Amino acid sequence: MKTPIIFVSILLFSILLVGCASTADAVRSKHEGTTQVYDISPEQAWSVAKTVMQWEGATEIEEHKEQNYITASVGMTAVSWGAVVAVWVETFGKEYSKVTVVTKRRMQTNIFTSQTEGSFQERFAQAVDILKSGKPLPSSPPGTTQTDK
Numbered sequence: 159m160k161t162p163i164i165f166v167s168i169l170l171f172s173i174l175l176v177g178c179a180s181t182a183d184a185v186r187s188k189h190e191g192t193t194q195v196y197d198i199s200p201e202q203a204w205s206v207a208k209t210v211m212q213w214e215g216a217t218e219i220e221e222h223k224e225q226n227y228i229t230a231s232v233g234m235t236a237v238s239w240g241a242v243v244a245v246w247v248e249t250f251g252k253e254y255s256k257v258t259v260v261t262k263r264r265m266q267t268n269i270f271t272s273q274t275e276g277s278f279q280e281r282f283a284q285a286v287d288i289l290k291s292g293k294p295l296p297s298s299p300p301g302t303t304q305t306d307k
Contacts, residue, residue, distance in 0.1 A: 191260040192275035195250050196286050203247045203255035204228070206295070210281045213299035216243060232261075243278070257282060 196203060204221075207228055211219055216230035226248050232241045242262050250256040259278045285295055 191244075191246075191258040192279055193256060193258040194279050194282070196255050196257060196282070197253070198255055198286055198289065199253060200247050200249050200255045202289060203257055206282060206285045206289070207245045207247055207257065209295045210278060210285055211243060211245070212297075213281055214243075214278065245278070 198206070204223075208219060208221075211228065211230045214232060216232050219228060219230040221228050227244055227246045229245075230243045232243060244260045246256075246258040248256045248258075257279070259275045259282075261275050261278065281299065284300060288295055288300070
């Protein structure tokens, strides 16, 4: 009877040793991120980044304007312990913005995460298209059943 308890204890301890990702880990990993250049001003890109984070379910959004980055947490789901996200918005040329995003799974042993760098950049491009069409960004992501008021 002690064998299952010992096994479970060793398994839980091993998971704890693997560690959990923090926003600081995401910030330190900028060089691993996915970067895209967009035809919008850095001010617009900053606003779009925050909106996309909200669309993707991020909470605890923290702005670090002096260092050109925003961090956030994405909550747990049925298949994931969540993730942390860091987004850098930098001037690129005269009127463009370079946007770099890093996502880290909270628990390194997770296979799935609700937000990836690719999904963030896809939503970001979608938001830029909305802005370019002259419309305001909706509070919920386009293509969902929720309506804006």
